[in-house]
Amino acid sequence: MMLRLTFWLALALYGAVYAALRLAIHPPIPASVLTIYMLLTAIAILVFVSADERRFTQFIAPLAAVFEGRAPRAARIAVLAVIPLAAAWATYVRVAPSADAPFELRVIHPEPPSSLSVHGRRVEIAGLQNPLRAKGSELDKPIREGKTIYYQNCFFCHGDALAGDGHFAQAFRPIPANFRDVGTISMLQESYVFWRVATGGAGLPKSATPWNSAMPVWQDFLTEEEIWKAILYIYAGSGSTPRTWDDEVKHDKH
Amino acid sequence: MPGGITLQATGTGRPAFEALKDTYKGVLKISLLLALTYLIAHGLSSVLPAADYRALPVMGNRVAVWIFAQLHLMFGAFVLGVPIFALITEIVGVATREQRYDELAREFTKLLAMAYTVTAVLGCVLLVLLVTLYPKLTGYLSQNFKPTWILYVVLIFGEVVLAYLYWTTWDGTQGARKKWHLLLGLLVNLWGTAILFVADIWVTFMMSPAGIDDAGNVTNLWQAVNNHTWMPINVHRLLANVAFGGAIAAAYAAVRFLNARTAEERARFDWMGYVGSFIAIAAFLPLPFAGYWLGREIYQFSQQMGVSMMGGSFAWLWILQAFLIGSLFFAANFYLWLGMGRIPGAERYTRYQVAMMLVLTLGFVVWATPRSIIATGVEMAAMGGSHHPFLGLFGVMAAKNTAVNLMILTTFLSFMLYRRANRVPLVTWASAGKIVQGLVIAVASGVVLFYGVYSYYVTSMVRIGFSVYQVLAVLVAMAVFVAVDIPMLRGARQIGAIRWGEIPARAQYALFFMAITFTWLMGLMGYIRSGIRQYWHIYGRIADESAHAFTMTHGHATLIVSGIVIVFFLLVSVVFALAARHEDRPEAA
Structure with missing residues (x-):
């Protein structure tokens, strides 16, 4: 019985997946990802039904009936009407003018430069470590000081909970980084974060277009040590x- | 020649003298080709004005070198992958005493002579292009790596001799002398692997230079050779070559199946396609692990290069890669499930396909979820940035590692069900054996999921360590499963014979799809690996100061990769067509 309904079950499953993705996930899934998911769903359903001869025969039976003229006349007319209408609707969706801003393909973690200029001094990124952490000394005091620096400078955008939801956050596109997100600072070495803080939006490389980050160039306002203290705090x-590497680390082979 | 081998007849049924003559011809051909290459390169360098870079009209320096380097690499993978494939099937033939395995190995080995020639010609064109268009870089590499160049040439001649002997002594070393032929096959593969390892020296040195001073001179050759990415690329390419060889063999069988006129032919090529796909998928399963190791080494060598690759300008190409890899998993399972339709008794396992498809699809969804999502301003505002608070969890390596491990486990399970489809174990402990097998799969899945979820709560260094546990859990589960399966199915009752040739034609398209996807992946990942050096010839040491040092758009780059894949398959088709024509000739074996 179930086998005979293969085509309709496949159709219902596709619809159910679409409904679930549209209705059950909040905030809504962006159209680009929804397209990927629905494409994968369609491929998966087609692979599954055609990977077994009996399933495949039952799956194409209703289609064969329509296109070979064995289905009721009303069904054939309905299918032939739906095909151009669906094409027309897809075309309309594609070309209809919208007031929405265009898609933005922005590189979130652009590659850091090999070196940067901080207060006129050239700093090599390779091998750069937080000097406060490197000393192995007690971190409580610099973290406390970093917290003060954070609240005096960063808090307004990155927020009280360091979740990128400060008072000014919604005024920016892109909004400030959420440090609690596993995909932000916990994925990065401190040298990377130092580079981003010290050079801000103006220091983004070519690949990070469009250069619309509102992050200030903090080396214009903070000393090198203050930046490292703030970094200590945002992690803590x-x-x-x-992110760190084990002891064998990088340039030992040089 | 190793003692004990008497050349009685050749692969084409001619006397031993002819076999040696063929080998001699092969060596002569390579010698002439190399001499010609030297003369052309030297001549062009002398005639053209001295410069660090010379411009190639229309196509441009970089694209020309790229196309020939990639085609050379693909044919190189083919001529290294086919002997591995041939040796494996030959060994299976000896172990199972089934002549058809020997014939299959022999059928593919005969392609080698032609494929070597194409590979050599492409390599020589590449060398001329490099010497002529990039004299400064080529001069630097040849000056600093002279011993490796000499070794490379020696190895090429050795490989040609061994490969010709492997082919020409095939018929003369049947029966009691078979072990010597297997030894010859092993030597061909060891020699081929050595060639691969030497060629990887230059490529990996350009990515992760080591053993050099501040002026860029190599001060320690071994350190320069054994740089950060050398061994990971060696292992990755070796496994990929096996998968590639198997996939191309399967695709060849698919074409022959679709053109077969008799039931016997269909049965033969159906079986050949199965063997090819089996080897391809078996080598494909550990590839993600090797790739992860390579990625880790790249990241460890240079944060800049690592970020460029995974999070920066090249990140979107990984979504393409995810689609290709996910499609390979779909295609592999699709082929196996369709194949089960020709095995009596396989219907017992059809019900598991729903769950397996679900795991594969969810894995594919996770694998293809981008970390940084393309979104409109409204969508970004709703998400609070370009990271979706829920889907963003799928964008990181913790989720992707978990997904790929479960997909590997599922595909392995498909294989195992295929293997036992028409057999009923008769051993008294069969029930206990099946419970153990079920348990190891369940435990491995649990371990993979546990560490996958736990990864979100630990530091990156610990998380990377977790991926090792996940891989180990999967490998141990597969090993235990097989260790139980072999004795359990020994002497099993057969429900019926496999009806070779009675597989739907669409299964053959899956084989073809796999070969194309493997090739495309090689081109795409090769571009990423090379592209992340950006404007450096030798990363961080010698800058590319030519007009082509910029990173091109993804669209342009992928079009070139796709074009290369098309040209490769056209060339491979010519090799296969010529081999088939030779087969049809009356004097052919």
């Missing part, structure tokens, strides 16, 4: 740790 305050 968000409960994350910087």
